[in-house]
Amino acid sequence: MNKCAVYPGTFDPITNGHLDIVVRAAKLFSKIIVAVGENPEKTPLFTHNERFELVKRAISELKLPNVSVGQFTGLLAQYAQDIGAIAIIRGLRAVSDFEHEFQMALANRKLFPDAETVFLMPSEQFVYLNSSMVKVIARNNGDISPFVPACVERALFEKLGGKR
Numbered sequence: 001m002n003k004c005a006v007y008p009g010t011f012d013p014i015t016n017g018h019l020d021i022v023v024r025a026a027k028l029f030s031k032i033i034v035a036v037g038e039n040p041e042k043t044p045l046f047t048h049n050e051r052f053e054l055v056k057r058a059i060s061e062l063k064l065p066n067v068s069v070g071q072f073t074g075l076l077a078q079y080a081q082d083i084g085a086i087a088i089i090r091g092l093r094a095v096s097d098f099e100h101e102f103q104m105a106l107a108n109r110k111l112f113p114d115a116e117t118v119f120l121m122p123s124e125q126f127v128y129l130n131s132s133m134v135k136v137i138a139r140n141n142g143d144i145s146p147f148v149p150a151c152v153e154r155a156l157f158e159k160l161g162g163k164r
Contacts, residue, residue, distance in 0.1 A: 002030055002031060002084075003029045003030045003031070003086055003087070004029065004030065004031040004032075004033065004083060004084055004085045004086060004087075005025060005028070005029040005031070005032050005033070005085055005086065005087035005088065005089050005118065006032075006033045006035050006070075006076070006079065006080050006083060006085040006087070006088055006089065007021065007022060007025055007032055007033070007034045007035065007088075007089040007090075008035040008037050008072070008076050008079075008088065008089075009034075009035075009036070009037065010036070010037055010038075010039050010042055010044055010051065010131075011034075011036055011051050011054070011055050011131070012042070012044035012045055012046055012051055012131050012135075013045075013046060013051065013054055013131055013134065013135075013148060013152045013155065013156060014051075014054060014055050014058050014131075014148070014149070014152060015126070015129055015130070015131055015134055015147055015148050015152075016126060016129065016146075016147055016148060016149070017091065017093070017122045017126035017129040017130070017147075018091070019058060019059075019062065019149070020122045020123050020126050021089065021091040021120050021122055022034060022059065022062065022064070022067060023062065023064070024120050024122075025089045025118075025120060026064045026066055026067050028118070029066070029086075029087065030066055031066050031067075031068070032064075032066060032067045032068070032089070033067075033068055033069070033070045033083060033085070034055055034059055034067065034068070034069045034070070035069075035070045035071065035072050035076075035079060036048065036051050036052045036055050036069065036070070036071040036072075037071070037072050037073070037076065037079075038071075038072070038073040045135060045156075045159060045160075046155070046159065048071065048073075050155070052069065052071045054151060054152055054155055055069050056069045057149070057151040058149045058151060058152060061149060061151075070083070075111065076088065076108060077107075077108045077111035077112035077115070078111070078112070080108070080112055080115050081112045081114070081115070085115050086114065086115055086116065087115055087116050087117070087118045088105075088108055088115055088116070088117045088118070089118050089120060090104070090105070090117055090118070090119050090120070091119070091120055091121070091122055092119045092120070092121055093121075093122060093126075093127050093128070093129075093130070094127065101117075101119065104117075105117035105119075129147055133147075134147050134148055134156070135156070138153075138156045138157060138160055139160055144156065
C-alpha cells in the first residue's frame with residue numbers, strides 16, 4: 001500500500017531541524033512530499049520560488065529516494081487530498097507549539113477527514129531551533145552553519161548582504 005504523507009511549511013528558510021523531521025518521517029511512510037506553502041499571514045524573507053528551490057537543494061542532499069518536494073497555495077487540506085496523502089506531518093518542538101498545531105490538526109481533520117496529522121519531535125539538538133532564530137543570527141553575521149545546510153547558509157548571507 002502506498003502511504004504518502006505531506007510535510008508542509010513555509011520553510012523560510014529550511015533548517016536542520018526541518019530536515020531531521022523529514023528523515024524521521026521517511027522511515028514511517030513510503031512517500032513524503034515536503035510541501036512549500038504560501039502563507040499570506042507571514043512576510044517571508046525569501047520568495048515562494050526561492051524557498052522552493054532551497055528546499056529542493058537541501059532535500060536532494062539527504063539522498064532519500066522516497067522524499068520529494070512540492071509547493072502549494074491555499075488550503076493544506078485540499079493539497080493533501082489532491083496528492084493522495086494519508087497523513088500530514090508536523091514537528092513539535094515544545095509545549096508552546098502544541099496549542100497552535102492542535103487547532104490546525106482539528107481544522108485539517110474537518111476539511112479532509114481521510115488524513116491523520118502525525119506529530120514528530122525533533123532530535124534534542126534541534127528542539128530550540130526555528131527559522132526566525134536562524135534569520136536573526138544571520139542578520140547579525142553570526143555562525144549559522146550548525147543550524148542550516150550549506151546551500152541555505154550561502155543563500156541567507158547573499159540575501160542579507162552579509163560577509164559569509
